[in-house]
Amino acid sequence: MAEYVLDFEKDIVVLEAQIAKMKEKEGADDNEAIAREIAGMEKRLDKIRAEVYANLSGWQKVQVSRHPDRPYTLDYIEHIFTDFIELHGDRLGFDDKAIVGGWAKLDGQPVMLIGHQKGKNTKTRQYRNFGMANPEGYRKALRLMKMAEKFDRPVITMIDTPGAYPGLEAEERGQGEAIARNLREMAVLKVPIVCVVIGEGASGGALGIGVGDRVLMMENTWYSVISPESCSSILWRNWDNKEIAAEALNLTADKMLANGLIDGIIKEPLGGAHADHEKTYKLVKAELKRHIKELKDIEPDQLVMLRIDKFSHMGHFQEG
Amino acid sequence: MKWFKRVKEGILTSTQEKKEIPDGLWWQCPSCKEKVTSKELQANLGVCPKCGHHDRIGSQEYFELLFDDGQFQELNANMSSADPLHFIDTKAYPDRLVAAQKSTKLRDAVRTAQGKIGGHGAVVACMDFDFIGGSMGSVVGEKISRGIDCAIKNRLGMIIISKSGGARMMEAAFSLMQMAKTSAKLALLAEAKLPYISVLTDPTTGGVTASYAMLGDVNLAEPNALIGFAGPRVIKETIKKDLPAGFQRSEFLLEHGLVDVIVERAALKPTISNLLCMMKVTKKKKREAKEETAQA
Missing domain, CATH: 4.10.860 (DNA Excision Repair, Uvrb; Chain A)
Incomplete structure (x- = not known):
């Protein structure tokens, strides 16, 4: 069992x-x-x-997204890509273990891969800081994205984080600044960027590697400004309303797509990604290839313009 | 020896501090407990005359403080929040909005205006903390984005005065995406070689810190403002340790290389005006930027 x-x-x-x-x-x-x-x-x-x-309700999908048997970034890298060379460090004194990245080939095509990484047991979970990145993680990610731009290769990011790490040193080293800089630089990066939420997409910690030409969510994942538990604790002042909060936040892939905040959904095998890894890899690979193919012939300036335009249109307000 | 000994600790407020003051007439400094009249406080730009504590002020006060002769033209003043997700927590979001609008006489948590600062043309976006904690929803993101568009179009400096608890939860991911939107616009402003001065005031946290507030060519901060990504309570719960004194205050950020200058409110206008002068685009750069725009 x-x-x-x-x-x-x-x-x-x-x-x-x-x-x-x-x-x-x-x-x-x-x-x-x-x-x-x-x-x-x-x-x-x-x-x-x-x-x-x-x-599945919103809250149930949140639970599936956190299933420890789901594939994590390094699993996708191992099973979808070849020739992966992991690159380390932000060149400013640190190497974050909660974000991994490096060159790899997607059916022979070189790409830059970047993703949050969670651990599989107590020891590796701690080593990966539960997928909660420090500023150096975002700075490493940006360094790799700039490298991809230099050599004109597409960027693929995999998002799976309960949030950017809320720690003392993270604040000292400028957690907010590191994420903010990524948002600004990703907006104008002159190569295609495809982002996939493979598990949890919590707030700025997710968005910090999530500004792309295509932002996709896997079927049973969530993406929002806050986790349902934290939302419950702030708005209701207790942890018991997480189910209601999950619904209210409209954080599932189908609702995010309906609200025009993501570009597509990657189907998962029946019973979720944790039920059938091989099939999951196949589905993800096919979608990645399709989107990169669509993007690779767009002129860099046009690509940037379309990307900025897309994010500029997000928001609901009234005038008058 | 005392006749009556207090058994429980905790009630330490002296009688003088406990005195209640009628609202509107007097103001008591939360830092040094000095009492001054509201008029005096206003004349001193919301700064305690005794200890220099910077009390929170709103967009109207900042606009009057910064713009020459208090003259400015407000931009997109008639924009207000919608409720795209039909969000209800303990209260329905539209009811919260109406209540906030009533109590603050504001439409939302930011106002944007165009005018001159020391003779230099500028767009100023200023957040209002009183409006749902200065939270950033679609209106805040859109008004700031349009403000930046206006600065690019008219070749003006951009100033954003941040004062916010972070993202507005009732707009969920719509609110999150305002971070990407405003940051993308700031990238365009930078490409147009126009200056962006970010002013961090008490408090600036969450999604605002992780987007436009930290992206200034120059980041200015008012003294002793709380500035951070995660809130101190969340950090304390995570690391299970007490936080050092002065943690996440302006002076702490200066020490860690995250802000350029701490500026007293009275010096804000001359400082910004001086910076705008220093960072004014030279003719050569202007030509280059124009050529780039023409090519695009």
Whole structure:
């Protein structure tokens, strides 16, 4: 049985365990009746998955986005790209482990990859600071983006952070300044930028590597100005209204697209990215290739103009 | 020896400090407890005459302080917030807006105006903290963006006076994207070789710090203003340690290389005017910038 079970996935996990048991039995007995039963159970499993995943609430999607079995940036790099060379450091005294980056090839095409990185166990989670970057992470990211610009290669960023790190040293070293500078410089970077929210997209910490020609969200991720828990604690002064906050914030991929704040959604396999990694990589790779192909022939000045124009039109207000 | 000994600690306010003052007539300095009349305080630009504590003032006061003869033309004055997400927390967002508009007599948390500062043409955007904590929603982002457009079009200096708790949660991701929008516009201003002076006042935190407030060619700060990305309470909860005295105050940011100059409010206008003069585009640069625009 899976180690980490979301409450709404209990039926799925129980059935999965039953199927696994049956398969063991089948291996021992080689019985046709058992094989038929397994096939029936697998069909039922797909049906339950489809039902559960068709009706996920905002808060449930937030939970899926944080599932520890989801692929992280380095997993995507390993399975989608080749020849990855990780590049380290901001050249100002630090190397942030919560943001990774470097050159890699996408079907032979060199690209600059940058992404938040979370850990997979207690030790690596701490090492990666839970995907919460310090200013040096944003500064490293900018250094790599400028390098991509110099050599005329597209930039791909993968966003997965619970927020920029709210620490004492982060403030001393200018967390706000580091993010702000990235927003300004990414707006005018003269190469294509494709950003994908692969998990959590929390606020300035996400946007700090998120100003792109294409901003995509995977189906079961969230992106907003604040996490539902923090929103609940500020507006309701308790942590109990996170479900309501998740709905109110309109933070899911479908709502973000409907509000014109992102450019597309990358489908996830049935049951979420954590249920089928191989299929997830395939889906992400196809979308990355499609968008880069669309962008690569646009003149750099035109690209920048279109990018600025896109962000300039975001906002709802009334006049008069 | 005392006859009555206080068992519990905590009530330390002296009787003199406790005296209540009727609103509107007197003002008591939260820093040195000095009492002055509201008129005196106003005449001193909202600065305590005794200890120099800079109290919060609004856009109207800053405009009158900065623009020559207090003359300015307000830009996009009739813009107000919509409620794109139909956001309801303990109160519906439109009700919050109406209440804020009523109590502040403002349309939203920023005002923008064009005028002259020491003879130099400039656009000033000034945030109002009284309007929902100076939070940045679509209106703040749009007015600042249009202000920058106006500065580029008319070749003027840009000044933004920040005073904000951060993003406006009731506009969720719309609010977040104002950070990208205003920063992108500032990139265009920089390409046009026009000066941008950011003035950080108490408090400047969150999404405002992580966008336009930190992007000045020159970052000025009023004394002892709280300036940071994360709020002190959040940091304290995260690191589970007490924060050092003066943490995230203007002087701390100066020490860490994040602001250029700390400027007393009375010196704000001459300082900005001086900077605008220094950073005025020379004829050669103007020609280059024009050629670039023509090419684009």
